[in-house]
Amino acid sequence: xxxxVHCYKRDHINTDEIIPARYLNMDKETDLARYAMEDIDPExxxxxxxxxxxIAGEDFGCGSSREHAxxxxxxxxxxxxxxxxxxxxxxxxxxNNGFLAIECKGISEKTDSGDExxxxxxxxxxxxxxxxxxxxxxxxxxxARDIINAGGLLNYIAGKAN
Amino acid sequence: MGxxxxxxxxxxxCGRKAVKPGELxxxxxxxxxxxxxxxxxxxxxxxxxxxxxxxxxxxxxxxPDHFVPNKDIKSAEMVAKIRxxxxxxxxxxxxxxxxxxxxxxxxxEQGHVRPGETIxxxxxxxxxxxxxxxxxxxxxxxxxxxxxxxxxxxxxxxxTILFRLSGKLGKGVYSKxxxxxxxxxxxxxxxxxxxxxxxxxxxDELSVEARMTICNMAIEAGGKSGIINPDQKTIDYIKARTxxxxxxxxxxxxxxxxxxxDINVANLEPIVALPHLPSNGKPVSQLNDIPIDQAYLGSxxxxxxxxxxxxxxxxxxxxxxxxxxxxxxPATTDIWKQANKERLLDIFMEAGxxxxxxxxxxxxGGHMGILAAGERCISSTNRNFVxxxxxxxxxxxxxxxxxxxxxxxEGKIADPRKYLQEKP
Numbered sequence: 001x002x003x004x005v006h007c008y009k010r011d012h013i014n015t016d017e018i019i020p021a022r023y024l025n026m027d028k029e030t031d032l033a034r035y036a037m038e039d040i041d042p043e044x045x046x047x048x049x050x051x052x053x054x055i056a057g058e059d060f061g062c063g064s065s066r067e068h069a070x071x072x073x074x075x076x077x078x079x080x081x082x083x084x085x086x087x088x089x090x091x092x093x094x095x096n097n098g099f100l101a102i103e104c105k106g107i108s109e110k111t112d113s114g115d116e117x118x119x120x121x122x123x124x125x126x127x128x129x130x131x132x133x134x135x136x137x138x139x140x141x142x143x144a145r146d147i148i149n150a151g152g153l154l155n156y157i158a159g160k161a162n
Numbered sequence: 163m164g165x166x167x168x169x170x171x172x173x174x175x176c177g178r179k180a181v182k183p184g185e186l187x188x189x190x191x192x193x194x195x196x197x198x199x200x201x202x203x204x205x206x207x208x209x210x211x212x213x214x215x216x217x218x219x220x221x222x223x224x225x226p227d228h229f230v231p232n233k234d235i236k237s238a239e240m241v242a243k244i245r246x247x248x249x250x251x252x253x254x255x256x257x258x259x260x261x262x263x264x265x266x267x268x269x270x271e272q273g274h275v276r277p278g279e280t281i282x283x284x285x286x287x288x289x290x291x292x293x294x295x296x297x298x299x300x301x302x303x304x305x306x307x308x309x310x311x312x313x314x315x316x317x318x319x320x321x322t323i324l325f326r327l328s329g330k331l332g333k334g335v336y337s338k339x340x341x342x343x344x345x346x347x348x349x350x351x352x353x354x355x356x357x358x359x360x361x362x363x364x365x366d367e368l369s370v371e372a373r374m375t376i377c378n379m380a381i382e383a384g385g386k387s388g389i390i391n392p393d394q395k396t397i398d399y400i401k402a403r404t405x406x407x408x409x410x411x412x413x414x415x416x417x418x419x420x421x422x423x424d425i426n427v428a429n430l431e432p433i434v435a436l437p438h439l440p441s442n443g444k445p446v447s448q449l450n451d452i453p454i455d456q457a458y459l460g461s462x463x464x465x466x467x468x469x470x471x472x473x474x475x476x477x478x479x480x481x482x483x484x485x486x487x488x489x490x491x492p493a494t495t496d497i498w499k500q501a502n503k504e505r506l507l508d509i510f511m512e513a514g515x516x517x518x519x520x521x522x523x524x525x526x527g528g529h530m531g532i533l534a535a536g537e538r539c540i541s542s543t544n545r546n547f548v549x550x551x552x553x554x555x556x557x558x559x560x561x562x563x564x565x566x567x568x569x570x571x572e573g574k575i576a577d578p579r580k581y582l583q584e585k586p
Contacts (some may be wrong), residue, residue, distance in 0.1 A: 012252035012350055012439060015340050020554075021526040025229065025236035027203040027303075039549040057352040057548040062384060062524070063547060065200065065286040088355050089286060089300055089385055096304035143186050143316070154211045158313060 003051040003079055005115040006044065011041060013056050014063035015090065019072040020022055020090075021064070033075030050077035057083065061090025067092040070097050080119060082107055082126065082137075095144045098152040099138050103125070104137040142154055164414025166322045167391055168357045171297040171411050175280050183420070185491070191221065191309045192279040197265045198226035200284025202306035205247045211515055217313040218253045223255040224248055225265040227564060228522040233529040235452045243377050251380060262496025263520040266290040266378060266462035270370075271494055273404030277392040278411050280310055287462050287544065289380040292357075293373040295392035295410065296402065320386045322357040323520065326527040327364035329428035336472070337372035338464055338542070338562035340364070341379045342433040344425065346443030354384035356420065359413065359544040365390055370399040371466045378463045379466035379544050382440040434540070435560040438548045446565060446577045452490050456489040457515075457570035458551070461525045464542035464563050465493030473504040473567035477513040478583040483573025488515035489531045499581055527551045533558075540569040570579040 018038040021034055026032055037044035059085035061069060070093045075080065075128065080100035084107065094101035100121070104126060111117070115130040126135045140148070150156035165173070165180055177188040196204075201224070208214050212359035216222060224244060229237035244544045248256050257268060266287050267269035282288060301315070309315045325344060327361040331337075345352070359382045374391050380388030390396075391412045397402035400408065431445035459465070459473050465552055471490060484490045490510045492498040498520060501507050507517050524531030525543040533552030535540055539559065541551065546558035561569070563574065571581070 014547045016527075016545070016550050020549055021528055024528075025234060025240065027206070039554040059354065059384065062350060063286065063545060065288075065300040065302050066286055066573045067200070067203065067284075067304060082451060085351070085354065087351070087384060092305065093302035096302060097306075130501050141186075147252045153316075153455075154207055154213065154311075157308055158213055 001051070001079060002118045004049065005053050005055050005111055005113055005117055006048065007039065007055045007108065007111050007113045008138060009057060010057045012062050015061060015066050015069040016063055017142060018061065018069040019066065019086055024066060024068060027068060027071070029075030032072035036072040036076040037086045042108060048076050048078065051079050054078055054081045055083070055111050056081070058085045060086050062087035062146050065089045067093045067097070070094055070099050074099055086106055095147050096153040097150045098150070100148070102137050104135055107135055110135065113119040163420055164416040166359060167295065167411045168297055168359070168387065168389055168416040169319060169415045171267055171278055172319055174319065181319045184318050184321045186318055187233055187319060188314045188583070190283055191313060193281040194222045194272055194306065194309050195265055195269055195281065195283035196222060196224045196244070197228060197285060198230065198237065198355055199228045200306060203303040204245055204284065204310060204485060205243060207304065208311055209308045212426060213311040215252065216310050219251050220254045221313065222310065224253060225257045225262065225268050227262065227265045228261055228526065229528050232522050233421045233521060237534045247444065254375045261495055261499070262270050264462045264465060264522055267466055267493035267497065270294060270374065271425040271496060273400070273406070276400055276404065276406055276408035277396060278409040282306065284314060286381045287378050289388045290374050290378040290462060291384060292379040292380070292389035293370065293381030294396055295390060297387060297389065320355060320357045321361050323353055323421045323423060324419040325358060325360045326422065326424045327360060327362040327427060329364060329426040331364070331368070331430065332425055334431055334564055334582045336562045336564060337368055337375045337514055339433045340427055340437050341428055342440065342560065343430055345379065345383045345441045346513065348435065348540045349460060350382060350439050350441045351384040353380065355386055357385065358388045360388065360390050366393065369466045370395055370470060375463055379440065382544055400426060413500045414576045418431050418457055432562060432565050432578060435546055437546050437557040437559065440544065440546060442455070444520050449575050452575040453538065454486055454540050454569055454574060455537040456531065456533065457482070457486055457566050458517040458524060458531060458541040458543065459489070459563055459566050460493060460523065460538055461543040463495065463544040464499070465491055467497050469542065469563040470497070470506050471503045473563045474509040475522045476564055476567035476578055477571065479508050480513055482570045489524065490515050490517045491530065492520055494520050513551065520526060524551050540566050540575055542566045558581055573582045
């Protein structure tokens with residue numbers, strides 16, 4: 001998959017910034033998408049295109065357990081989030097939604113907004129076409145990949161039940 | 163090699179003799195707590211996937227708290243949907259308005275937390291219940307839905323960091339200051355994916371409620387859970403609330419920890435975490451002239467009766483500064499009633515504070531005390547992220563209930579110790 005990068009060179013981007021609590025009286029992706037990243041980058045929603053990636057520093061998604069953070073990003077068109085590290089509940093929520101979260105140490109330093117990336121999930125390689133560079137990442141664990149491939153945890157469970 | 167309390171509880175819940183950190187397991191879940199914000203999406207997902215039958219309705223406890231009493235039409239629709247669903251599923255443990263409260267204060271108070279159990283909720287502060295020797299962790303709505311449908315959930319067995327806490331707390335210093343100091347030392351991702359186990363003479367001394375404050379904020383260091391080995395205080399607390407039997411697990415003396423951190427609290431001062439991270443702690447004596455617009459006392463971290471007593475002791479016969487508004491939110495209905503009986507609410511009102519019905523309220527910028535751009539709040543809550551309590555241009559400072567009360571009086575961030583030392 002290929003897409004353009006929205007790069008936030010910051011650690012600890014939290015769920016209150018990704019989707020503020022004032023919007024938690026909604027839970028549909030299309031509704032939440034309108035407010036994605038509002039408190040960190042009010043311009044984000046105007047810039048983002050279907051299939052784009054977010055890149056950030058350490059501990060992305062820390063704070064609340066709200067899965068609304070994943071839904072807001074996916075609803076806005078984001079195909080994957082790549083970060084130096086992720087906060088635990090956000091990472092779990094990504095897997096459970098079949099949404100790609102890739103941990104790749106140091107990537108936030110090496111990329112910039114607007115870079116075009118190609119991600120090869122099987123090989124664990126990210127190619128930066130703009131900078132003609134490559135970064136490798138640790139393969140997603142088999143168990144998590146099964147859930148992602150099923151399209152999320154509930155599909156996975158429903159599949160097993162049948 | 164022995165096991166930690168967390169490893170023992172998880173092993174017992176996946177039918178194994180022992181588990182090791184890093185192993186993936188499916189664990190039986192004993193208690194599934196549901197609140198208003200994250201449960202509604204779970205209900206929709208279950209219906210959509212044809213998994214609409216809750217496996218064990220008797221393990222589910224429903225406690226709408228974030229936006230109650232309903233703050234707007236959308237919130238009202240959310241709770242209405244949960245009420246219909248609970249009826250359909252035969253879920254009887256439902257704490258609706260009038261018996262309501264902030265879920266992490268209400269769950270243990272009403273006897274739904276027992277040592278040795280596994281507990282989940284679609285809320286990050288679910289780590290609170292580890293204070294009673296349970297494995298308790300926050301999850302998202304999909305996890306919540308999966309646990310409702312199957313009674314189980316997948317986990318990676320976490321590594322554990324052991325915090326050995328020694329020394330006696332000085333006057334005016336509380337368990338909130340201890341956990342803010344711990345987070346200051348290790349950072350907001352210092353315990354990422356890990357369990358934080360707290361032990362030592364300080365823990366032995368602390369009340370069960372004060373221990374909850376510590377475990378509550380494990381998530382603010384990135385932790386998967388916080389946990390404390392049960393002792394007689396734990397058992398007395400539980401037995402006063404429930405007849406449900408439980409099993410006590412404790413860490414072995416030769417359990418393996420990924421890290422051991424020793425902290426002596428004897429010289430600890432009241433700590434205030436500056437915007438915009440809980441790890442930005444500073445001793446209160448180093449903070450001069452930081453005026454505040456609002457003082458907020460409440461939340462799952464510090465809205466319990468002991469917290470209200472401490473604040474009332476400081477506010478008795480004093481007034482909230484004219485430049486400052488103070489909001490007091492007892493965390494549960496029973497705490498509200500108890501505070502009323504003890505005339506604590508009178509003390510707050512006479513000082514010029516207002517007292518609201520239990521709710522998560524403004525802690526997360528929901529309602530009941532939202533901040534405007536440029537406003538500053540001292541708060542007994544757990545998070546001070548950008549925009550947490552309202553405008554992205556407002557500021558939240560975190561402190562103990564005593565620090566909140568002292569600051570309300572002075573209209574600026576203040577050291578509570580002088581108010582407590584005035585007394586003979």
